[in-house]
Every structure is written in C-alpha cells, then in structure tokens.
C-alpha cells in the first residue's frame with residue numbers, strides 16, 4: 001500500500017511540474033513550483049497582488065503562478081491588460097467560477113454563456129432606462145444623501161466610525177433599484193440584511209474559504225464555509241419573502257424596480273408558452289444577490305477611502321471645499337454639476353485609482369486557446385487581470401504611489417479622462433454597475449464635503465493616519481475591506497446663491 005502511495009505521489013509530482021515549452025507552444029513563464037502548494041509559499045497571503053507585481057518585474061507582463069494545484073495566468077501592466085480584455089474580449093471574457101459560489105451558472109457575476117448574457121443585459125437595461133432611468137436613480141441618491149447627512153450631524157463633531165451609516169446609505173440605493181423602496185436605518189429587517197451581506201463578503205476573503213476554493217476536498221472541514229452558507233441561506237429566505245410581497249402587489253404597468261421588471265418578463269414569457277427561459281426563480285435570486293454583493297461594499301469602501309484621504313490631506317480637502325462652495329454654494333449637488341467641478345471629479349477618480357479596491361478583478365477564464373504576446377494560453381485556463389498593475393503603472397502615472405489628483409487634470413485645471421483608469425476593469429466583463437457607482441460616488445462625496453469637514457481623530461498626526469489597506473487573502477475578490485476610519489466631523493457652511 002505504501003509503495004502504491006509513493007508511486008501515486010511521484011506520478012502526481014511529475015504531472016504537476018511546469019509544462020515544458022514546445023516549439024509551437026510557449027507557456028507563460030513563472031516562478032519555481034513546490035509540489036502540491038504551487039507558489040502559495042512565495043505569495044504574501046495578506047496582499048497577494050503585491051507579490052504578483054514583483055513577479056511581473058521578473059517574469060514579464062504575462063506569467064503563470066500556481067495557487068495550490070490551480071494554474072493561473074496573470075496579466076500585468078496597462079498595455080497587456082487592455083490588449084487582453086479589450087482587443088481579445090471574447091477569448092478572455094469568460095468567468096472562472098470559484099468553489100464557494102453557490103447556484104452555479106446563474107445570475108451575472110458567476111455565470112457564462114446565455115444565462116450571463118441575458119441576466120447582464122436585463123440588469124443593465126433596468127439600471128439604465130426601465131422605469132429606473134438615470135434621473136430616478138439620481139433623485140434616490142440625493143434623497144439618501146440627506147438621510148446620511150442627518151446621521152452624521154447627530155455626532156455633533158465627535159469622532160465616530162463612518163462605515164455603518166455609509167453601508168446603509170449605499171445599500172439603500174441598491175434596495176431602491178431592486179425592490180423599488182428604501183428602508184429606515186433602524187429597521188431590523190434591513191440592518192440584518194446589510195450586516196449579513198458584509199459578513200459574507202468578509203468571510204469570502206478568509207484563508208479558510210480561500211483554501212476551500214483551492215482544495216475543495218478538504219474544505220468541508222472548515223467552519224467558515226458553514227457560516228458562509230448559513231448567511232447565504234438567511235439572505236435567500238429574506239429575499240423570498242420580499243419577492244412574495246412584491247408579487248402580491250405587482251402592477252405590470254408600473255414597475256417599481258428590478259424585481260418587478262423581472263417578474264413581469266417571466267410572466268410574459270410563460271404566457272407566450274415559453275417555460276424554459278432563463279427568467280426563473282433561481283436567476284432572480286442570484287442576480288439580486290449579485291447586484292447587492294457587487295454594488296454595496298465596493299461603493300461604500302471607496303467613499304470611506306475618499307473621506308480618509310481628505311483627513312490625511314487637508315489642503316486637498318480645502319481645494320475641494322473651495323470649488324464646491326464657489327460653484328454650488330449651498331444648492332443641491334446634482335450629476336450635471338460634475339463638469340463644473342473638475343478638481344472634485346479628479347479627487348474622486350484619484351481616490352479610486354489609489355484605493356485600488358479590487359486589485360485582481362474577478363477571475364476570468366479562457367474561452368478558447370490563444371497565442372497571446374508570444375505565449376500559449378490554453379482554453380479553460382484561469383486568468384487574473386492585475387488591475388493594480390494598471391492603476392499603478394509607472395508608464396501611465398506620474399506619481400503612481402501618491403495621492404495626486406493632478407493625474408486627472410490638464411495644465412488649465414480641466415478634467416482629463418485617462419485610459420489606464422480601470423477600477424471597474426474593462427472589456428466584456430467590465431463592471432455593469434460602473435455608471436451607478438460613479439453617480440453615487442459623486443453625489444455622496446460632494447454632498448458630504450459640502451456639509452462637513454473631515455479630520456483625523458484626536459491624538460493622531462497626519463503622518464500617523466494609516467493608509468495601509470487591510471485585506472483578506474482574497475484571491476477571489478481582492479477587496480480591501482477595512483482601514484483606519486475614525487474621523488471627526490465639523491460642520492461647514494456653504495455661501496448662499498440662487499439654485500437652479
């Protein structure tokens with residue numbers, strides 16, 4: 001038995017060693033492998049993207065690493081990531097689905113093929129024009145920003161943790177879009193839903209869940225996976241109840257939000273005899289989950305980064321407030337003001353660039369074999385576009401590691417778009433919530449800066465204000481989840497002007 005085991009192990013190691021490049025097949029190079037663990041021991045498990053950045057300097061902009069037994073190709077630098085995701089959108093545009101994901105091939109984020117196409121298109125159409133047109137969403141964000149201001153005011157300038165109210169405000173935007181209504185911040189139904197979504201996202205980044213993604217056969221012994229599942233089940237139960245309530249009061253002539261629109265579409269298809277469409281209950285549940293997971297922690301984390309950076313760089317905050325005061329005064333901030341607030345817009349963009357909250361995008365998968373920049377990448381290979389390497393690309397940004405809003409301004413102070421600005425990724429899988437997120441960031445950030453001044457907590461110097469991101473081992477979704485956030489808020493007063 002022992003002999004057989006040794007033979008099996010040897011066979012495994014041999015089959016697992018890096019494939020030799022052949023004349024017609026140049027596999028991307030990569031660091032030395034260890035049996036079973038691949039390159040795991042060489043990675044900084046807290047910030048794997050940092051190690052990958054270092055690897056890219058040694059192995060080039062297309063290289064291979066092994067996450068445990070899983071072969072992964074990494075794309076680094078603006079030119080390479082753009083060429084792959086935009087010029088070869090089809091080949092690089094599939095999703096690699098992780099073990100932890102339930103409801104495989106349903107919804108948007110973790111599906112492929114027809115399901116993905118239909119669900120993504122339907123969500124985009126609804127976000128854009130189906131009764132939830134831009135103005136409607138804009139009004140909802142404005143309304144929500146007032147609730148947020150009221151919460152901030154209650155602290156009367158005392159230091160407090162901004163994360164919960166910001167999470168609630170941002171989650172309410174998704175609630176308005178999905179269910180057609182917002183919730184009060186003290187509604188237990190709402191708070192439990194938001195808290196569960198956050199906890200689930202935190203767990204998704206824990207080493208045990210990551211281990212489960214890499215070695216599913218040992219994953220069943222890990223407690224976190226159970227908690228993850230429990231949270232998902234509770235979310236599903238709550239959503240089922242909400243969907244039932246919406247079904248009972250459904251008026252096809254007046255859709256209140258995404259769920260209504262989905263139910264109407266399902267009904268219409270069933271009435272015309274189509275019973276096997278993708279507009280079914282599982283896809284409804286999963287797409288709603290994706291909109292919440294994709295659209296809450298991302299936007300709220302970015303907003304908190306924005307406030308933290310304002311506390312860290314008070315002179316830049318002065319400039320934002322001077323511009324907002326001069327252009328808008330105490331009038332209501334609206335999306336149309338963005339073009340007149342180039343400095344503020346540049347600060348928001350620079351926040352997203354530097355915060356780099358999803359450094360490795362989500363895992364992509366090759367839909368077919370390709371020879372890319374001289375390297376052979378096989379159909380089915382997992383590919384991570386290293387967004388950090390684009391957002392910090394030395395060839396694209398004058399000061400890649402500093403907070404420097406001038407990256408987005410020309411010499412006359414006008415806002416300039418930058419192609420290497422890819423926090424939402426690019427190509428076929430580009431974030432479908434980009435338009436909504438940008439609107440939220442602009443209105444929430446500008447309105448908060450119009451009403452408050454953000455400073456560091458007492459006893460903490462500017463230098464001490466910690467900008468080091470805390471990340472989980474999130475090879476799935478390298479989302480920076482928390483950081484120093486205690487901030488004092490002081491009221492400011494905008495000058496009076498006639499508002500249009």
Ligand code: HEM
Nearest residue numbers: 108109294295298299358361362423424425429431433437
């Ligand atoms: C996917 C970033 C807000 C929904 C993604 C991806 C990134 C991203 C990097 C992965 C793209 C890829 O695989 O290459 C962000 C950032 C946000 C944000 C930085 C805010 C600051 C939102 C919002 C929503 C949303 C507001 C929804 C309302 C999604 C969905 C996907 C996705 C559904 C999966 C897309 C697909 O697989 O086709 N996002 N996102 N995101 N995001 Fe966002």
